[in-house]
Amino acid sequence: MKVFAVFLLAIASASAGLLPQVAYMHPRDRTTVPSIDGRITNGHNAVVNQFPYQVGLSFTASSGSWWCGGSIIGNTWVLTAAHCTSGASSVVIYYGATVRTSPQFTYTVPSSNWIQHANYISLTVRNDISLIKTPAAPFSASVNKIALPAIASTYSTYVGQTAVASGWGRISDEATTVTSHLQYTDLTVIENSVCQNTFGSLVVTSKVICVATPNSISTCQGDSGGPLALDGTLIGITSFGAEDGCEIGAPAAFTRVTSYLDWIKTNSGISA
Template sequence: MKVFLVFALAVASVSAGLLPLDTPMHPRDIEAAPSINGRITNGKNAAENQFPYQVGLSFTGSSGSWWCGGSIIASSWVLTAAHCTKDSSSVKIYYGSTVRTSPKLTHTVSSSNFQQHANFDSATLNNDISLIKTPSVAFSASINRIALPAIASSYSTYSGQTAVASGWGRTSDTTTSVAKNLQYADLTVIANSVCQQSYGSKVVRSGVICVSSVNEVSTCKGDSGGPLALDSKLIGVTSFVSSKGCERNAPAGFTRVTSYLDWIKSNSGVSA
């Protein structure tokens, strides 16, 4: 597992007229130890088959192993974050799990099946999105796709609306326990201009969508790459949280799916 990513964005943000108050980091990098820890901080237990599009992703690479989430967008495609696929040689995909260790199905695929965004920038976190080509899976009540927003000339910012994030990310900033059940949290989307006050305009660009964190409810380690859904459509891919911790009530950042619909279609053929 990689060490903390600390981003020196202050100078660049001053030149852009915006001084960030915080620094972002990928949930995957919160701890140096390669382990699967807990759940979404202060989230709720998911019911059986509540999130059939959610998959667990156990990556292996030269630096060790790490856990991420992902979303089924077609019978043979999973969408996740580029910081999850980066430096990985293979991934084991867990389908249909509510109890994390009891998937209905697993597939292991090599990195040759990854379509990582060519312009992913681990310094600014931009273009944090990847596709994984998988063996075809049969859809059921526990394994199913989530729809993408339709390609259009303009899109909602979703600001003020409530979306749901899910995953097996860790339970708090101090816990080392493993969550048995899939977790979820209802989170309010905020304007990018508000999120920029925390992380600056170099990080929070048009391809990012942010949610507020209140009462210490947020995404955390193990949630990376997982879904943010609204009205049964995928609108975000878990990308970053505050380097100060998941329970600091700082905004959480996601890759904005509507900014990458053309990229997804051209690399996988999948659209709404």
């Protein structure tokens, strides 16, 4: 498994509200197990065809490989996180899988097929979004797209609403073995100001959406790039959480899709 730098910022400056009181990292970077690893912590098993828009992404680079999630937004486009595509040379896309190792079909595409946001900044997790151009995927009950938010909802904060996250991230902070079944959990969107108390305002900008993680329910390794959906609409892309673990009760953060509707349309032609 590729080893990644953890985003550590000075605790001494945290009182200013700009820098984090808790160090943060991408779910993709948590594991030390050299394999596709896990699931959402303390979530539920998905049933067949429950999340037809969910894909698994197995990235490869000269230094290793890693697993992320993604969302189908068109039959030739997948949306994921920039920290997932960053540094990779190719990806195998798993479509229609409830059991991770049993997809309906897979496509392998090179890095030339993806569009990583030109202004992605890993240190502050800015613009953590990428598009992957794929061969045309045949839609069915198990493989289908998820809707993007309407332009009219650009200023929606979604605070207080319950959204669903899905993916194959680790089952717990202690997990060292892989689990194959797609997981999901319901998470409540919180005010960004609450999230800033943990991660700082340099990291939690208006282009980030955060959720509470009560009862050790959160996104964990392997969920990076995966969807946060509300009423069948994609509102977030799994981005980062607390370095200290998925179960410590710190907020989980997502790229706010409404902040990138123009970027998505410009680069893929897709809109709500």
